Amino acid sequence: MNMTTTTSTRASEKTTALLSVLGMLMLGMVILFAAGHAQSATLHDAAHDVRHATGFPCH
């Protein structure tokens, strides 16, 4: 019984950890998309030099 509980606790810890990893990844990718790839004119103009200087396809 104890072993089952421990195993399932570990499994749920692992799931939580994997979800946190996924969350970090998504957050990073959303920011990267907005700063580097989104084509709103305002965003593009403000981010212009950075986009060229990080090698993103700019325009």
Next chain:
Amino acid sequence: MIQRMLTSALVAGCAAWLLAVVLHFAFVQKYILLGEEYETGAAVHYAGVAPATDAVAEEAHSHDDAAAEAGHSHDGAEAAHDHGDGEEVSTFTRNLWTTVFFGLVYVAYALILVAGFGLARVYGKVVTAREGLLWGIAGFAAFQMVPAMGLAPELPGTLAADLGARQLWWWGTVAATVAALGLLGYGRSLVTAGLAIVLLALPHVIGAPELDGFSGVAPPEVAGAFSARVLGVGLAVWALMGWVAGLVWARDTGTLA
């Protein structure tokens, strides 16, 4: 673990941000401005030096000095980069936005990098500062160097293929390269190594979207120096970011919580 990831990513992202801004303004910005001078016509490459007819050729030869000077003149025309709405932006505002966006981009890179640390941690591997340095260099390869082999960093004014197609190729190449480097670094069999090589090659076998011809208006020296400096700065900044992220991350207490 979320808090640990955020701390590590923010500290490393901010360190990278500082270095990126310093190196950008020291090495790269002047080439962006120079590229824009050629883009807008404020400077003209080879004007009067590459004549279309003999008559023009003769004139060009007899006015060698003047022609050369005209070819590289930086005066007289508007040098500002214009993307349509026509509003002039002051250098201060422009550089302020550049500084802000470097922060966003490098914090975003750091979040992605540290998500990788988190994934390794779930499988029992704690990334240290020294390994973080390697992760940073691998991140540079995946996010900047390998995509640059298909889509070289563009000097302003360079014409290129459809933007959406290039962005799609960029994301696909980054994803394939990240997966490949992960498999190479942590895989334990010939099968994973073979899969990694396939993933590394695939985007380049497919090929980046490109135009049929070349239409750059800036001298190749300017475009070449720009691309090289962008990549050099990227390597330095990613290496620092990986090292700092690993340094902070390695204070891990050993639990997943």
